[in-house]
Amino acid sequence: MSLNGAGQGAAPPTTTWRPSTAFVLGAAAGVALLGLGVLAGRPDVALLGAGPVLGAAWSARRGGTGPVEVREEIELDKNGAMPARRLAASYRIEAPGAGHVRLRVSRFGSVTVSALVALDEDGSRTLHASTSSARNGAQPLFTLDHLAVGPAGSTVAEPGRVDATRIVALPQARRLPPLPLPFRLRGLTGAHASRRPGDGGDLRDVHLFQPGDRLKRIDWRVTARRSPQLEELYVRRDFALADSVVVIVLDSRDDVGPDAATWSGAVPVRPDEHTSLDIAREAAASLANQVVASGDRVALRDLADARRPLDPGTGRRHLDRFLWHLATTSPRGAARDTVRAPQLPSGALVILLSTFLDPQSALVASQWRRQGHRVIAIDTLPPLRSGSLTARERLAVRLVTIERTDRLAELESLGVETFAWVRTPVKQPRKTSADDGAPRTAVPETPAGPEVQLLRLGYRSHGQPGKGVGR
Amino acid sequence: MSARDLASIELDLRPSVPAAALRVTAGVAGGLAVLLVGFQGWRDAVNADGLWDGFGSPQLTGWSVVLGILASAWIVWRTQDHVAPLLAVGVGVASLATAGGISWRTFVLAGLLLVMLRASALVGGLPWDARVEIDVLRPVLRSTGAVLLAVIAAGAVAGFLDGTNPPDFGMKLLGFGAVVVAGVWLLPKSWLRGKDR
Numbered sequence: 001m002s003l004n005g006a007g008q009g010a011a012p013p014t015t016t017w018r019p020s021t022a023f024v025l026g027a028a029a030g031v032a033l034l035g036l037g038v039l040a041g042r043p044d045v046a047l048l049g050a051g052p053v054l055g056a057a058w059s060a061r062r063g064g065t066g067p068v069e070v071r072e073e074i075e076l077d078k079n080g081a082m083p084a085r086r087l088a089a090s091y092r093i094e095a096p097g098a099g100h101v102r103l104r105v106s107r108f109g110s111v112t113v114s115a116l117v118a119l120d121e122d123g124s125r126t127l128h129a130s131t132s133s134a135r136n137g138a139q140p141l142f143t144l145d146h147l148a149v150g151p152a153g154s155t156v157a158e159p160g161r162v163d164a165t166r167i168v169a170l171p172q173a174r175r176l177p178p179l180p181l182p183f184r185l186r187g188l189t190g191a192h193a194s195r196r197p198g199d200g201g202d203l204r205d206v207h208l209f210q211p212g213d214r215l216k217r218i219d220w221r222v223t224a225r226r227s228p229q230l231e232e233l234y235v236r237r238d239f240a241l242a243d244s245v246v247v248i249v250l251d252s253r254d255d256v257g258p259d260a261a262t263w264s265g266a267v268p269v270r271p272d273e274h275t276s277l278d279i280a281r282e283a284a285a286s287l288a289n290q291v292v293a294s295g296d297r298v299a300l301r302d303l304a305d306a307r308r309p310l311d312p313g314t315g316r317r318h319l320d321r322f323l324w325h326l327a328t329t330s331p332r333g334a335a336r337d338t339v340r341a342p343q344l345p346s347g348a349l350v351i352l353l354s355t356f357l358d359p360q361s362a363l364v365a366s367q368w369r370r371q372g373h374r375v376i377a378i379d380t381l382p383p384l385r386s387g388s389l390t391a392r393e394r395l396a397v398r399l400v401t402i403e404r405t406d407r408l409a410e411l412e413s414l415g416v417e418t419f420a421w422v423r424t425p426v427k428q429p430r431k432t433s434a435d436d437g438a439p440r441t442a443v444p445e446t447p448a449g450p451e452v453q454l455l456r457l458g459y460r461s462h463g464q465p466g467k468g469v470g471r
Numbered sequence: 472m473s474a475r476d477l478a479s480i481e482l483d484l485r486p487s488v489p490a491a492a493l494r495v496t497a498g499v500a501g502g503l504a505v506l507l508v509g510f511q512g513w514r515d516a517v518n519a520d521g522l523w524d525g526f527g528s529p530q531l532t533g534w535s536v537v538l539g540i541l542a543s544a545w546i547v548w549r550t551q552d553h554v555a556p557l558l559a560v561g562v563g564v565a566s567l568a569t570a571g572g573i574s575w576r577t578f579v580l581a582g583l584l585l586v587m588l589r590a591s592a593l594v595g596g597l598p599w600d601a602r603v604e605i606d607v608l609r610p611v612l613r614s615t616g617a618v619l620l621a622v623i624a625a626g627a628v629a630g631f632l633d634g635t636n637p638p639d640f641g642m643k644l645l646g647f648g649a650v651v652v653a654g655v656w657l658l659p660k661s662w663l664r665g666k667d668r
Contacts (some may be wrong), residue, residue: 021553022592029556029588033563040567043629044577048563050625051585055618100607102597105480113480114598115487118606131480142480152614153592272476 015148015157017064017097023154027056056154064150066097066123068157074141074165079320081327084169088130089142091162096123099151105129106143107164109271134272136171136281137327140164168327171281173289176450180417180457182244183374184347190243191295198240209233244296245312245345248284251354251361251380252277252329253304258382260397261389273382274422277331280353280380283421283450284326287351292319300325301342303354303361304332312345341367349374353421355381357400362407366414376457377411378450379420419453488608490594490601497555497590498547504562504583505539511569511576535565546591555591559584573626581622589615620652 030052037046073090076082093101098119106112110131119125129142143164148157181192188198197204206222209232217235226234255277256262257269269275274282284300291298297312300322310325341364344350350373354361362377369375384401386394408418448456542558562584589611594603 020592022588022595025553025556026559026588026592029559032560036560036563036567042567042571043626044571044573045563045566047573047577047622047626047629048559048566048581048584051581051618051622052559052588054621055585055589055614058614058618099610100604103482105482107480110478110480112598113482114490114601115482115484116490116593116597116601116603116607117484118604128483129480132478134478151610153589153611270476272478 015066015068017150017155017157019063019154020149020156023056023059026052030054030056059150059152059154062099062150062152063155064095064097064099064148064157066095068093068095068098068101068146068148068160070094070144070146070160070162072144072162072165074167076167077170079170079324081168081170081324083172084133084136085172086130087133087141087167087169088128089165091127091129091144092124093117093119093127093146094124095119095148095157097150098123098148098157099153100149101125102147102149103127104145106145107131108140109133109135133169134274135278136169137277137330138166138168141167168324170323170327171278171285174282174286174450176286176290177455178294178458179246179287179290179454180349180374180376182246182347182349183372185242185244186345186347187243188240190241192242192244194240194242196240196242197237199238200241201239204237204239206234207237209235245299245348246287246291246296247299247301247312247344247348247350248287249301249303249342249350249352249354249364250280250284250326250329251303251352252280252331253360254355254357255331256355256357256381258385259388260384260386260400261393276355276380276382277329279382279421281326281329283353283378283380285323286450288319288322288326292316292322298322299345299348301344302329303342303364305329306342309342312348338364341371344368344373347373349376351376351378353378353380355379356404356407357381359407362411365411365416369411369414369416375416377408377416377418379408379418380422381420382422417457419450419457421450423449482602484602485604485606487602487604489599490597490603491599493590493594493603494547494550494599497550497587497594498543500583500587500590501543501546501555501558502540504580504587505536505543505558505565507576507580507583508562508565508569509533509536509539511566535561539565546587550591550594551596553591553595555587559588573629578619578623578626581626582619585615585619585622617656620656624652 030049033049034046034053035049037043037049071092071094073092074082075088075090082088095101100116100118102114102116104112104114113129117125117127129144131142133139141164142162144162145159146161147159150156185192185194188196189200193201206219209218213235217237219234219236222234222236223230223232226232255275257273257275259267259269259273261267262269288298288300292314295314297314298318299312300310302308308325310322313321338360350365350368352361352365352368352375354365354377356362356377356379365375365377381404384397386397389397411418539558539561542554542561545552545554546558562580566580593607593611594601597603
C-alpha cells in the first residue's frame with residue numbers, strides 16, 4: 001500500500017529561475033578586479049578578475065530551465081500504518097534543467113539532514129529517507145525543502161517544500177510469556193483446558209453408555225474387559241476446552257513524560273523520550289499479540305473514549321484492527337468522571353493500563369474487581385526525572401507520588417494485581433568509608449520487567465487450569 | 472536536549488564529502504591569498520621597519536592582513552554572508568601595493584581566489600554537517616580547472632606582452648604549457664578521434 005503525495009500539485013507548474021546571489025556577487029567582484037586592473041594599468045590585478053569573469057561567462061550560458069517537481073511516496077503496511085522503529089519515505093525529484101538540488105529533510109524529533117545531491121542523466125533522482133521514532137501513534141513524517149540549482153550554479157529555481165504527511169506509527173510489540181488466565185474461562189472451545197465435560201480436552205472418566213452419547217466415543221477395550229458379553233457399553237468422556245477473554249483497557253486521558261515540568265503542557269516533552277501513552281500502547285500491543293498468538297480473544301476499551309470500543313475477537317485481522325485502534329488513540333479533552341464502570345464480558349481478564357495520577361482509573365478497576373473480574377493494573381507512568389525541577393515542583397511531584405502509591409496500595413488490598421511496565425531503577429546506596437570491611441548487605445534489586453511479572457501472575461492461574469469453570 | 476539524543480534521518484546518498492570540508496577549503500584559500508599578498512607586500516616593502524610594519528608597504532599594513540584572515544574565518548563560519556567576493560576585491564586592491572608584473576604568484580593567487588569563490592558559492596547556507604555528493608563536485612572542479620587554464624593562458628600572453636617586467640623562465644614554461652593545453656582543448660574533437668576500425 002503506498003501513498004503518493006505530489007509536492008507541487010498534479011500538473012507540473014512553471015518554475016521561475018533567477019540568478020543566484022553568489023553568482024552575481026562573484027561576477028561583480030571579477031568585473032571590479034578587472035576594471036581595477038585596467039584602470040591602474042596592472043595586468044596582474046586584471047588577471048585576478050579574469051577568472052571569476054570567465055567563470056561567470058561560462059556559467060551564464062548554462063542556466064537552469066524547465067520545471068522542478070518533487071513527489072513523495074510512502075510505503076505503508078497493509079493496515080495503512082508504519083512501524084515506529086522504521087519510518088520511511090521516498091522522494092522522486094524531477095528537474096530536467098537543473099544541475100543539482102539542495103535538500104533539507106527535517107522531522108520533529110530527528111536531526112535535520114541537508115545535502116547537495118546530483119541528478120541522473122534524465123534530470124531525475126529518487127531518494128529514500130528513513131528514521132526511527134521513540135513515539136508511536138499519529139505523527140508527521142518528513143518535511144522536505146528543496147532548491148534546484150542550475151547546471152553551473154549560476155541560477156536557482158524557486159524554493160519548494162513537501163509538507164509532512166501524517167502517518168500512524170505502530171507500537172513495537174515485545175515478546176511476552178503466556179498471560180495469566182481469568183478466574184473463569186468461557187465456552188466449550190479454545191486453547192485452555194476446563195473442568196466441564198465436552199470434547200477436545202484430557203480424559204475425564206469412563207462411563208456407561210447413556211442415551212445421547214456418541215457411538216464413536218465407545219471404548220471397546222474397556223467394554224470387552226468389563227462386559228465380555230456386551231451387556232453394557234462403556235464410553236470415554238473428556239474435558240471440554242475453553243477460551244479466555246482479555247479486555248485491555250487503555251486510559252488515554254494522560255500523556256505525560258518523565259519530566260514533571262512538562263505535565264502542564266506549556267513545555268513540550270522531549271521527542272526522544274517515551275510518554276505514558278507510548279508505554280501504554282507498547283504494553284497493549286505486546287499483550288494483544290500474545291493473547292492472539294495463544295488463540296484467545298482480546299478486546300480494547302478506552303476509558304477516555306467510550307464510543308470506540310473494539311469487541312472481543314481473535315486472529316490476524318482482528319489484531320491488525322486492534323493495533324490500528326490502539327495507534328490512533330490520543331488524549332481527547334478533559335477527564336470525564338463516570339458513575340459506573342463500563343460493562344465488560346463476564347469472566348473476562350481485565351488489564352488496565354493507566355498512570356493512576358487521578359482516582360478515576362483506580363475507581364473503575366476496583367468496581368470491576370468487585371464484579372468478579374480478575375483485574376491486572378499496569379502502571380504506565382515512565383520513571384520520573386526530577387533533576388530539573390524547582391523546589392515547589394519537586395514538592396508537588398512528591399505529593400502526587402504519595403497519592404499514587406496509596407492508590408495502588410488500595411487496589412492491591414482489593415485484590416487487583418499491579419505492576420509497572422517500565423522498571424524504575426533503584427538508586428544504589430553510596431558506599432561510605434564506614435562500609436569498608438563491613439559484611440555486604442543485600443542491595444535492593446531493581447523491580448522485575450513485565451515478562452517476569454506476567455510469569456509470576458500467570459503461575460497462579462496456569463497452575464490450576466480451568467479453576468472455577470462450570471460453576 | 473542535545474542533537475545526540477535525537478534520532479538521525481538516513482538518506483541514501485552517493486559518495487559524498489561534508490560541507491564543512493568545502494567551507495574550510497574556501498576559508499583556507501582566502502587566507503592563503505591574503506598571506507600571499509601580505510608576504511609579497513612584505514618582500515616589496517620599502518623601508519620595512521620591524522615585523523609589524525614590515526608586513527607591507529604603507530598601503531598594506533599588518534592590520535589589513537589581520538582583517539583578511541578574519542574575513543577568511545568569517546567565510547568558514549558564515550558562508551552565506553557572501554564575504555568571499557568582498558575579500559576577493561580586497562585582495563585585488565591589496566595587490567596594487569605590491570610590485571607589478573605577472574609571475575607564478577599571480578596564477579596561484581588567481582587560482583586561490585577562484586577556488587574561494589566557487590567553494591563558498593557551492594556551500595553557502597549549508598550547515599556544517601551537510602553532505603555534498605562528489606557527483607556535484609565533479610563538474611565544478613572540471614569547470615574551475617578549465618577557467619584556470621584559460622586564465623593561465625591569458626596571463627602567459629599578457630606576461631609576454633608586458634614590457635615592464637621580463638617574465639622568468641618558469642612562467643614562460645607555464646604559459647607555454649597552458650597555451651598548448653588550451654589549444655588542444657579548443658581543437659575540434661573529430662581531429663583527435665582515432666580512425667574507426
